[in-house]
Amino acid sequence: MEEKLLHFSLGPVQDFVAQARKTRDFWAGSFILSYLSGKAILEILNNKGWLVMPQVEVQRDNPDDLLAALQRVEQGESIINGPVVPTLPNRFMAKVPAGFDPRLCVEAVEKSWRKIAGAVWQNYLSAVADYGRDTSQIWKRQVNNFWEIAWVIGEDSALLDYRKNWRSRVLPMEPGDKCSLMGNLQELSGFIRSKEREKQDAFWSALREKVCGHELEEGERLSAVALIKRLFSLVAQEAIGWSVIKEAQRYPSTAYLAAVNWLSRVIKTCPEEARQYAARTSRLPKAQHQEDPDRFQSLQDALQQQPVAREFASLNGDCFFDACLANPNLWRDNKGCAGVEEELRRELREKLRSLVKKTGEAPTPFYALLLMDGDLMGALLRRHNREKVSSALNSFSSKVPEAVRRHEGVLVYAGGDDVLAMVPLETAIPLALTLREIYEASFHHAQVPAEQATISGALIYAHYNTPVSYTHL
Structure with missing residues (x-):
């Protein structure tokens, strides 16, 4: 069967994940992004394609938990304790049949996103939308135009970067007062605070009462995208097929x-x-x-x-x-x-x-954000067999959750060569060193020289009062 190589990317990562107030927003953004990427991957597998990178197909001996859960839900199974760690990267390569249309992946992502958004709207927004001005139109505009999806066909691993550099995506104008978290998007009430403060407050008071106050802080006025992240855990059972509410409740401040x-x-x-x-x-x-x-x-x-x-x-x-x-x-x-x-x-x-x-001491007001990313991945893929590289990355990412847990950390994302975790001050550097050792050992096992497979990391030490979004910018 004739095959072609598909490169696929889903974004914007920074705008979606990093703009957060609560640590739970941080996790929700990472999880939704990984989940949507998984829906695109599943579309490829269902059409007789296979992943080149990352190697996470469900039929392998060590399947990715998130991708396996997606397949089980698609087959009509009920899931009691579904995965809560986002493990699938927003960018992947896959071999697909010559006649495969990549727009099927795009449609899978958009359909799944609309289902999540629809659950939030139906359960929480629909009852209070009349308190706002054009709230439904604001919602639809932001939900329908947020994602930036790019794909190319070809053997050169740099093709996707060339495609993304076109910058062909043009966003609609966002008028009015802006979201407390995502400052480029309009807040949902549609009112101008300097002129219609009471009406704006009435809208958000009604929504706060609807969702129970602790989900939406006093003074927060959010866009559709930010609100979907905030309320995702409350609708996950309906929207994706399993509950994540316990994980959301367990996320520490x-x-x-x-x-x-x-x-x-x-x-x-x-x-x-x-x-x-x-x-x-x-x-x-x-x-x-x-x-x-x-x-x-x-x-x-x-x-x-x-x-x-x-x-x-x-x-x-x-x-x-x-x-x-x-x-x-x-x-x-x-x-x-x-x-x-x-x-x-x-x-x-x-x-x-x-x-x-x-x-004998006071608690430190600081914690650390650890970001790690494999070096020169494109060069590594050109020098070595793609399956070996992908196998090494799969091995690495599968060991990250336990390493983070041993160091008292909270894993936000682990997929491919990327890691994002929040860690107490005292264990941040030991965790970074441990993850580097695991990364090198994973590539050594795949017979890739350690000097060619390196990983870089950044530790950002932040005061607990610093908004999460500022630490990741």
Whole structure:
């Protein structure tokens, strides 16, 4: 059978993934992008094509979990514990039959995106759209014109880059007030705040009530694309075939991530004081049961020895920083009323200082964002057999989740030669070194010289108050 080589790319990555306020937005953007790429890959497999890079076909001995789940859903199976780690890259190469039309991949992506968007609209926006001005038109314009999809046919691995350099995609104008997260897109109410503040506030108040306040913060005014990311976990069962709500709820705040190692020391050093602190902190709105300590091995081990401190380890990450306790705006309820008396916050600050004194240190307000990317991938593909390179990358990416977990990190994305993870300050450099060793070992096993298969990384140290989008720019 005559075959041709297809190069496919889905973007914009930076605009979709990096523009986030919550760590959960970060994860949702990565997951949706990976999921949509998987739908394009599945279209190729269903039409007797096969992947050159990455090698993740479902019939192999070590299939990619996300791609396998997509196939199971397509076959009508129900999935209880579906994959939550985005593992499929937004760019791939595949051998396809000579008569294959790449527009089938484009249609698969767009259809799946519309299904996700439709679930968010139907469940949350449709009931409040009348509070806005032309909200439906804004929604359709942004949903239908967001993705940039490029493909080419040919053997040269540089062809796709040439195609993307055409910059032929022209976006429609975005008038009006802009989204709080994605500043190039209009917010959904359609009102101008300087002239119609009350109407704009009424729209967002109605939507906030519809989705329950903690999903949409006071003052946030989002575009269609940003809102889809924010509410994706609530509609995933309907939109993709399995639930991801537990993963979304388990995603730690940046404040909690920064404090993880300190929390472990507090639990081991003074568990009773930690329990008492949690009991008093329970009077703060939005303080209890906000974080999942079981996501981190050090906290699991500490709580196994000192279970009385579990409530302490589940507190909102802001509860562990004096500056946050001193800020009354963080503890207001969604109606804007004062949540607690100043006296309680003063008492909690004193108790927090006592914990700091007993452990001998305060929690660091910094965490790290780790980005890693294989070097000179195009040259590597030209020098060596593509299947060997792809096999090595598949081996590498399959080992990344466990390495990140061992270093108390939170994996945002792992696919091909790319890694994105959030890590506590103390374990960031050890994790980067470990991942480099795994990368070199994966290529050594594939008989590719280590000096030709290298990986670069960047560590961005950020204060927990820094918006996630700023750390990734």
